[in-house]
Amino acid sequence: MAKKKRAQSGTHALQALEKAGVAYTLHEYEHSEHMDRGYAIDSAQILGFELGEVFKTLMANVDGKPACAVVPANAMLNLKSLAKAAGGKRAQMMDPSAAERLTGYVTGGISPIGQRKAVPTFIDASAEGLERMLVSGGKRTLSVELAPADLAALTRGSFAPLADHARHFRAENRSLRGETPKIRRDTRPTPHVN
Secondary structure (H helix, E strand, O other): OOOOOOOOOOOHHHHHHHHHOOOOEEEEOOOOOOOOOOHHHHHHHHHOOOHHHEEEEEEEEEOOEEEEEEEEOOOEEOHHHHHHHOOOOOEEEOOHHHHHHHHOOOOOOOOOOOOOOOOOEEEEHHHHHOOOEEEEEEEOOEEEEEOHHHHHHHHOOEEEOOEEOOOOOHHHHHHHOOOOOOOOOOOOOOOOOO
16 A cells, blocks of 8 residues: 655644554545435445445543544444453443544544544454555545554554444345345234224
């Protein structure tokens, strides 16, 4: 991957990448007008990446302390797994306005790189097997493609199993792969009211 030269006037994420000398590819694009599944899945579809290569950045609190979780676009964050990875007992999602204040980025454009305040960062273990991954470049229409090892080194992050593919996105993942989602029908008889 060739490093894209960028002026120091870019986002904090781009500035951090440049300062560290990390090889990356920058992707700028426009999001769809109608996003039903969030920024990360929309980014994957627009840029032509597999959903497992595009990662979203989620901010959480583990035992009251901030943490950053980087999970695939087509998965949900397993909060119990995050708490375990962080050595804590309980994790909960951070309020979006608190996440924006802490990171210096807007929701939908939060990058794990160059956050206003460095916090422990955990990257889903599925990224370790990838040659490249895509994360936010610090704004909603900007993504950065880089090696997972470079992301871990830059954020001082560690890899841990964080993604939960079994909940919420199960039917959606099938429909994105072109499979017909299975619809459960209620077979109970309808009560007859006179």
